[in-house]
Amino acid sequence: MADTCIRDCHALVPDTSGALTVVRNQDILVRGNRIAEIRPTGRPPEPGVTVLEGQRMLAMPGLINTHTHVPMVLFRGLAEDVSFERWFNEFVWPLESNLTEADVYWGALLGLLEMIEGGVTTAADHYFFMDQVARAVEEAGTRAHLGWAVFSSRGRGVLDETAAFAERWKGGAGGRITTCMAPHAPFTCDDGFLRASVEHASRIGVGIHIHAAEDMNQTNASVERRGLTPIQVLRDTGVLSVPALIAHGCGLLPQDIELLARYRKHVGIAHAPKTYLKLAMGITPIHALRKAGVAVGLATDGAASNNTLDVFESLRLMALMQKHEAMDPEVMPIAEALDIATRGSAAAMGLGDRIGTLAPGYQADIILVDTRGAHWQPPHNLTAGLVYSARASDVHTVMVDGRVILQERRHLTLDKERILAEVAGTMERMARRVPEARIQRYQP
Amino acid sequence: MADTCIRDCHALVPDTSGALTVVRNQDILVRGNRIAEIRPTGRPPEPGVTVLEGQRMLAMPGLINTHTHVPMVLFRGLAEDVSFERWFNEFVWPLESNLTEADVYWGALLGLLEMIEGGVTTAADHYFFMDQVARAVEEAGTRAHLGWAVFSSRGRGVLDETAAFAERWKGGAGGRITTCMAPHAPFTCDDGFLRASVEHASRIGVGIHIHAAEDMNQTNASVERRGLTPIQVLRDTGVLSVPALIAHGCGLLPQDIELLARYRKHVGIAHAPKTYLKLAMGITPIHALRKAGVAVGLATDGAASNNTLDVFESLRLMALMQKHEAMDPEVMPIAEALDIATRGSAAAMGLGDRIGTLAPGYQADIILVDTRGAHWQPPHNLTAGLVYSARASDVHTVMVDGRVILQERRHLTLDKERILAEVAGTMERMARRVPEARIQRYQP
Numbered sequence: 001m002a003d004t005c006i007r008d009c010h011a012l013v014p015d016t017s018g019a020l021t022v023v024r025n026q027d028i029l030v031r032g033n034r035i036a037e038i039r040p041t042g043r044p045p046e047p048g049v050t051v052l053e054g055q056r057m058l059a060m061p062g063l064i065n066t067h068t069h070v071p072m073v074l075f076r077g078l079a080e081d082v083s084f085e086r087w088f089n090e091f092v093w094p095l096e097s098n099l100t101e102a103d104v105y106w107g108a109l110l111g112l113l114e115m116i117e118g119g120v121t122t123a124a125d126h127y128f129f130m131d132q133v134a135r136a137v138e139e140a141g142t143r144a145h146l147g148w149a150v151f152s153s154r155g156r157g158v159l160d161e162t163a164a165f166a167e168r169w170k171g172g173a174g175g176r177i178t179t180c181m182a183p184h185a186p187f188t189c190d191d192g193f194l195r196a197s198v199e200h201a202s203r204i205g206v207g208i209h210i211h212a213a214e215d216m217n218q219t220n221a222s223v224e225r226r227g228l229t230p231i232q233v234l235r236d237t238g239v240l241s242v243p244a245l246i247a248h249g250c251g252l253l254p255q256d257i258e259l260l261a262r263y264r265k266h267v268g269i270a271h272a273p274k275t276y277l278k279l280a281m282g283i284t285p286i287h288a289l290r291k292a293g294v295a296v297g298l299a300t301d302g303a304a305s306n307n308t309l310d311v312f313e314s315l316r317l318m319a320l321m322q323k324h325e326a327m328d329p330e331v332m333p334i335a336e337a338l339d340i341a342t343r344g345s346a347a348a349m350g351l352g353d354r355i356g357t358l359a360p361g362y363q364a365d366i367i368l369v370d371t372r373g374a375h376w377q378p379p380h381n382l383t384a385g386l387v388y389s390a391r392a393s394d395v396h397t398v399m400v401d402g403r404v405i406l407q408e409r410r411h412l413t414l415d416k417e418r419i420l421a422e423v424a425g426t427m428e429r430m431a432r433r434v435p436e437a438r439i440q441r442y443q444p
Numbered sequence: 445m446a447d448t449c450i451r452d453c454h455a456l457v458p459d460t461s462g463a464l465t466v467v468r469n470q471d472i473l474v475r476g477n478r479i480a481e482i483r484p485t486g487r488p489p490e491p492g493v494t495v496l497e498g499q500r501m502l503a504m505p506g507l508i509n510t511h512t513h514v515p516m517v518l519f520r521g522l523a524e525d526v527s528f529e530r531w532f533n534e535f536v537w538p539l540e541s542n543l544t545e546a547d548v549y550w551g552a553l554l555g556l557l558e559m560i561e562g563g564v565t566t567a568a569d570h571y572f573f574m575d576q577v578a579r580a581v582e583e584a585g586t587r588a589h590l591g592w593a594v595f596s597s598r599g600r601g602v603l604d605e606t607a608a609f610a611e612r613w614k615g616g617a618g619g620r621i622t623t624c625m626a627p628h629a630p631f632t633c634d635d636g637f638l639r640a641s642v643e644h645a646s647r648i649g650v651g652i653h654i655h656a657a658e659d660m661n662q663t664n665a666s667v668e669r670r671g672l673t674p675i676q677v678l679r680d681t682g683v684l685s686v687p688a689l690i691a692h693g694c695g696l697l698p699q700d701i702e703l704l705a706r707y708r709k710h711v712g713i714a715h716a717p718k719t720y721l722k723l724a725m726g727i728t729p730i731h732a733l734r735k736a737g738v739a740v741g742l743a744t745d746g747a748a749s750n751n752t753l754d755v756f757e758s759l760r761l762m763a764l765m766q767k768h769e770a771m772d773p774e775v776m777p778i779a780e781a782l783d784i785a786t787r788g789s790a791a792a793m794g795l796g797d798r799i800g801t802l803a804p805g806y807q808a809d810i811i812l813v814d815t816r817g818a819h820w821q822p823p824h825n826l827t828a829g830l831v832y833s834a835r836a837s838d839v840h841t842v843m844v845d846g847r848v849i850l851q852e853r854r855h856l857t858l859d860k861e862r863i864l865a866e867v868a869g870t871m872e873r874m875a876r877r878v879p880e881a882r883i884q885r886y887q888p
Contacts, residue, residue: 076833077825081777114818277764278832280773307832308819320721320761329724333525374558375752375836377864378871381521388722388751389520392819393837420821427822 002050004030004402008041009054009368010382012061012338013358020338022382028059030364033402037360052404056372057396058382061356062121062143062365063311064345065300067209067247067270069127069149070136070309071099071107072302073114074423074430079304084215084279088442090435092304096128097437098430104129106422108136113414115309116142118392119367121400123309124245124270124299124349126182126209130165138173141405141413143365145245145349147182147209151440152193159193163200170206176401178206178351180245185211186233187218187444194237207243207266207350210234215281219251221444231256240267243350247299248272249289250282257285261292268348269294271340272301273317279305283321286340287331295352297345310392315341319387334383368397446494448474448846452485453498453812454826456505456782457802464782466826472503474808477846481804496848500816501840502826505800506565506587506809507755508789509744511653511691511714513571513593514580514753515543515551516746517558518867518874523748528659528723532886534879536748540572541881542874548573550866552580557858559753560586562836563811565844567753568689568714568743568793570626570653574609582617585849585857587809589689589793591626591653595884596637603637607644614650620845622650622795624689629655630677631662631888638681651687651710651794654678659725663695665888675700684711687794691743692716693733694726701729705736712792713738715784716745717761723749727765730784731775739796741789754836759785763831778827812841 006028015021029037029046045051072092079091099107104127115123122143125133130148137144146169148162159181166179181197181204183189189197201208212230213219222230231252234240240263247270252260260267271284286296298314300306315337322332346356354363371379375389398406405413450472459465473481473490489495516536523535543551548571559567566587569577574592581588590613592606603625610623625648627633627641645652656674657663666674675696678684684707691714696704704711715728730740742758744750759781766776790800798807815823819833842850849857 074822075824076820076822077828080825080828080832081774083773087773110818110821117818274764277768278773280767280771280775282771283768307828310819317764320718323724324721324727327724327726329527329531329722330525331724374554374561374860374864375754376520377554378518378520378867378874380519380871380875381524384521384524384751388524391835391837393835416818420818423822427824430822431824 003032003046003048004052005045005049006052006054006059006366006368007045009057009059011038011059011358012386013038019335020342020383022058028358028366030402033364035358035360035362035364038358052397054368057368058371058386059358059366059368060386061342061358062367062398062400063119063341064297064349064356065115065120065123065309065311066245066268066297066345066348067272067299067301068123068125068309069302070111070123070125070133071104071127072304073111073309074103074107075304076307078431084281085442087279087305089438091433093438093440093442094433094435095430096439098432099128101129101132103426103430105132105136106419108133109140109414109419110423111309112136112140112142113411113416113419116140116398116406116411117395117409118310118312119369119395119398120309120311121365121367121398122355124209134169134172134177137177139413141403142400143176143355145178145180145209147180149182149184151184152189153440156193156196159196159200163204166206167204170204180207180209182209186222186230188440191233191237194239198238198242201242207245208239209245210239211247212249213251213256214248216251218444219253229253229256231259235259245270245349248276248281249284250276252285257288257292260289260294264293266350267294268350269296270299270348271296271318272299272306273314273321275301275305277317283325286322287326295344295347296340297348298341312390312392315387334387337387338383364399364402366399367395370394370396447476447490447492448496449489449493450496450498450503450810450812451489453501453503455482455503455802456830457482463779464786464827466502472802472810474846477808479802479804479806479808482802496841498812501812502815502830503802503810503812504830505786505802506811506842506844507563507785508741508793508800509559509564509567509753509755510689510712510741510789510792511716511743511745512567512569512753513746514555514567514569514577515548515571516748517555517753518547518551519748520751522875528725529886531723531749533882535877537882537884537886538877538879539874540883542876543572545573545576547870547874549576549580550863552577553584553858553863554867555747555753556580556584556586557855557860557863560584560842560850560855561839561853562754562756563813563839563842564753564755565809565811565842566799568653578613578616578621581621583857585847586844587620587799589622589624589653591624593626593628595628596633597884600637600640603640603644607648610650611648614648624651624653626653630666630674632884635677635681638683642682642686645686651689652683653689654683655691656693657695657700658692660695662888663697673697673700675703679703689714689793692720692725693728694720696729701732701736704733704738708737710794711738712794713740714743714792715740715762716743716750717758717765719745719749721761727769730766731770739788739791740784741792742785756834756836759831778831781831782827808843808846810843811839814838814840
């Protein structure tokens with residue numbers, strides 16, 4: 001792979017105290033798949049290095065989507081203005097019975113198109129037919145953390161298959177793919193199933209990606225039924241003893257946060273605020289989690305609730321909602337919001353030493369955000385711009401693992417026309433809905 | 445002006461029950477500055493009519509920004525993560541002492557550039573040096589409702605000047621400009637000043653655009669100081685007896701809503717949710733207002749709080765926040781959100797019979813939203829797309845008063861390069877901040 005110099009960009013980097021700040025007019029030298037050097041612009045580029053001009057571009061770590069169901073873009077707009085329970089039982093779980101392996105492949109590619117165009121370089125995907133998602137990620141050139149979603153209603157045997165997937169693709173796509181076990185949630189997976197998932201995870205050397213305490217109703221139902229919060233169930237079944245990525249935690253109680261703090265070295269929370277607002281699930285207690293040292297990352301969730309896979313929007317909503325809920329505009333200042341979007345998300349996925357930071361030695365997952373638009377002018381404050389003005393459509397160039405995959409908004413790895421045509425062709429079939437054909441029943 | 449046929453677009457129109465819906469494959473015929481006909485596509489266009497191809501475009505009424513301070517884009521990003529009181533006293537009101545007439549002109553043009561690119565065809569602007577804003581609007585070709593902001597600390601005489609402005613520009617720019625009196629707020633304008641504003645408004649035949657009950661602190665302070673809510677002050681001073689556009693109403697009490705209901709024929713509320721979240725002001729009680737028959741419209745407020753002038757973002761935040769605050773995802777369904785964004789905003793400004801609806805006889809303020817992006821696919825649900833997927837950058841074509849002013853995102857009326865250069869040239873001066881030089885003190 002050719003080495004690259006991103007010339008004369010502004011760069012979002014940690015200052016000497018570790019706080020994220022924008023340093024103007026920098027060159028970023030990438031060697032192979034890693035960042036080699038970030039230095040003030042001016043020196044002629046090394047011989048043989050490909051130069052990417054970065055004037056008036058803001059370089060930042062590629063965005064990380066810590067919890068999504070990528071192929072659900074196929075159901076975009078089909079479950080609107082309905083309760084959480086109806087969303088599952090009458091819409092999403094019946095719709096998902098339509099899916100074939102090929103649908104998941106094309107759906108994953110559509111979601112990847114959208115995410116790449118929005119500067120997302122890594123996604124933690126929790127879905128079905130995951131070999132197809134892995135294949136799509138391999139082609140797209142992005143990074144991904146993949147787990148095959150399962151319910152215990154399918155019997156213990158499915159875990160062997162999903163574990164085989166996790167083993168097959170661990171370190172896949174030249175190291176860009178990491179894998180995990182992905183039991184759906186404590187209310188859809190019995191304790192034995194969760195324990196067996198943990199055993200598989202330990203044996204393979206991976207973690208677990210799971211939904212838990214999604215809202216306060218689930219927490220209350222769990223406490224009522226068995227005297228334990230969903231997080232306590234995760235502790236008792238061993239889930240917290242392996243690397244665990246937990247969505248969404250809007251139903252966390254103070255004792256849950258204390259508990260999570262004990263496992264903070266390898267447990268993270270995925271926060272997907274647009275879904276929470278749209279489905280009225282409450283809001284993850286981010287301040288308390290971070291105070292307890294638990295990593296929090298940004299997520300979109302699937303497009304059947306969020307409608308898009310736009311992490312810039314998640315970032316903005318996260319910051320706005322933390323201020324609103326605390327009734328204090330000084331809460332969640334810009335540097336902290338950007339910390340969550342970058343280092344927080346990387347840490348929540350257990351990849352904090354490899355991605356989420358622009359610094360020598362890190363993987364070269366870098367996006368260039370175009371700051372020339374009218375909505376950025378005048379550019380008094382570029383960090384404020386990233387949180388409060390940036391749009392997914394400002395993403396100009398995307399590099400993953402040292403390779404440019406989007407340049408001036410043109411895809412270099414994916415055939416956009418073909419993907420859109422394939423998805424258009426299955427649209428009608430995707431929208432058919434037979435409630436009795438649902439893949440699972442929501443009953444927390 | 446040439447007549448135009450927008451051919452084969454999807455159109456957001458009222459169905460027979462009045463609910464907004466998208467009808468696919470329509471031709472919209474515009475004659476002069478009005479919509480003449482909306483009909484299924486297929487008939488050859490009338491001779492001499494200019495054809496605008498609308499395939500896979502969604503035509504909707506131009507967005508309306510019912511409360512903003514357009515030239516404040518000059519201060520974008522300069523007042524971040526601070527309390528409401530510090531936002532005024534330490535940042536915005538000192539910064540505004542930097543403004544010259546020329547700054548307001550170029551600032552207005554920058555804000556208009558941004559709004560046109562985001563599909564905003566009408567803005568209610570509440571600011572200073574308003575002749576400059578009117579001049580900018582005239583050049584841009586947009587529609588505007590303009591009021592010159594004043595505080596009673598400046599003495600009663602300023603009202604003569606701002607009334608002269610309202611008279612001078614009433615019906616200006618070929619009828620695209622309407623005007624009003626714009627006393628700042630009940631806590632910055634004494635009762636006599638408000639009464640005099642009403643007298644001027646009545647004499648000229650215009651309304652009043654004012655801030656009131658912006659948050660609960662202002663309401664509490666008013667009740668404590670004088671035993672009246674800000675809305676009761678507006679009633680007592682006669683403001684509610686003329687057409688009144690009120691921002692922001694996050695501090696409305698139930699008795700205020702009852703009071704507003706009595707004046708609902710000519711009173712509207714401007715709702716700017718991003719500012720409220722960012723400054724932790726609470727949320728306008730939209731459901732109660734609409735139940736009481738009071739028109740509610742969407743707004744951005746100024747870019748010093750919002751950071752952008754993006755009404756698509758206001759629409760999305762409005763819908764999401766109403767669900768969240770009610771803890772009910774069935775609240776504020778898509779059709780209602782779109783009703784607020786179109787007919788609600790027009791009604792709040794007293795222009796409900798002229799703009800905000802795609803139907804024969806209405807002014808031809810039409811935008812084409814490009815639905816071809818990955819984040820719209822597959823297009824199962826275009827109304828959901830408008831509320832939950834659309835980005836300002838999806839706006840492809842903008843027509844105001846029958847004239848195309850943005851085509852394929854190119855400006856036809858404004859010189860973007862020149863405007864950005866002028867604004868860049870004053871950027872440093874705009875950012876200087878001398879607290880003692882503030883134009884007013886915040887002390888509700």
